Amino acid sequence: MPIDLYHYPGSAPCHAVRLVAAAVGVELNLKLLNPTAGEHLTPEFLKINPQHTIPTIDDNGFYLWESRAICTYLIEKYGKNDSLYPKDSKQRAIVNQRLYFDAGTFYQSFAQYLYPQVLGGEAENPAKLEKCKEAMDYLDKFLEGQNYVAGDHLTVADLSIVVNALCYTIIDIDMNKYKNIQRWMERIAAEAPKYHDIVDEGFKAYKTWIQTALKK
Numbered sequence: 001m002p003i004d005l006y007h008y009p010g011s012a013p014c015h016a017v018r019l020v021a022a023a024v025g026v027e028l029n030l031k032l033l034n035p036t037a038g039e040h041l042t043p044e045f046l047k048i049n050p051q052h053t054i055p056t057i058d059d060n061g062f063y064l065w066e067s068r069a070i071c072t073y074l075i076e077k078y079g080k081n082d083s084l085y086p087k088d089s090k091q092r093a094i095v096n097q098r099l100y101f102d103a104g105t106f107y108q109s110f111a112q113y114l115y116p117q118v119l120g121g122e123a124e125n126p127a128k129l130e131k132c133k134e135a136m137d138y139l140d141k142f143l144e145g146q147n148y149v150a151g152d153h154l155t156v157a158d159l160s161i162v163v164n165a166l167c168y169t170i171i172d173i174d175m176n177k178y179k180n181i182q183r184w185m186e187r188i189a190a191e192a193p194k195y196h197d198i199v200d201e202g203f204k205a206y207k208t209w210i211q212t213a214l215k216k
Contacts (some may be wrong), residue, residue: 002028002029003058003059003069005028005030005055006031006032006054006058007030007031007033009032009201010031010206010209011054011202012107012201013055015202015203016067017067018194019051019159019194020070020156021074022193022194023073024074025080030166033204036205039174040052042080049063053065054069055070057070065109068099068215072161075156079201085156086151093150095150095157097150097158098142098161099156099157102161106135106139106161106165109131110167113125113132113171117213118210118214135182136168136181139165141180142181143184147184156191162188163199165185170207202210
């Protein structure tokens with residue numbers, strides 16, 4: 001029975017969940033939810049997720065939100081092995097550290113810089129842009145001499161972070177400075193199952209939305 005995924009096509013966290021589902025062979029029933037139209041605030045959805053965030057899944061009555069929690073849940077319940085989320089305590093600790101970095105530093109820096117401009121009409125904040133560059137510096141350092149962000153093979157950390165790294169290409173950052181990140185992004189795009197089917201069209205729409213909003 002497919003798992004319902006409440007999603008929005010341009011959402012990077014939704015892309016991460018879909019990449020993990022593809023990697024573990026889980027079928028998703030995509031249920032479009034458009035936050036810009038207030039569809040996440042309906043009484044029906046608030047019963048499922050009081051925080052009214054996407055992505056949210058409904059796995060036969062088990063409701064879960066926060067993309068990284070969903071990703072690890074899908075792997076632990078449906079994965080055929082522990083490759084994407086190793087059970088070895090030290091290997092898993094590194095994966096977890098990267099996921100926490102993604103949530104608390106990498107994605108957060110991007111969101112705090114860009115969304116006040118897009119949603120609140122605020123002026124660009126150079127100090128917040130520097131935080132984005134600092135986050136990219138960290139990620140590039142993690143990838144020095146490494147093909148993957150958390151070990152010697154593809155993990156959930158790669159699938160979660162890569163879609164957010166793609167978002168960084170929208171803002172005023174010189175991506176050519178980050179050779180390790182560029183190389184890694186190309187590798188994950190080539191290795192992650194259904195990457196282009198899941199990410200390309202949604203990211204294109206997201207990029208257009210951001211660029212249009214910033215011109216207003």
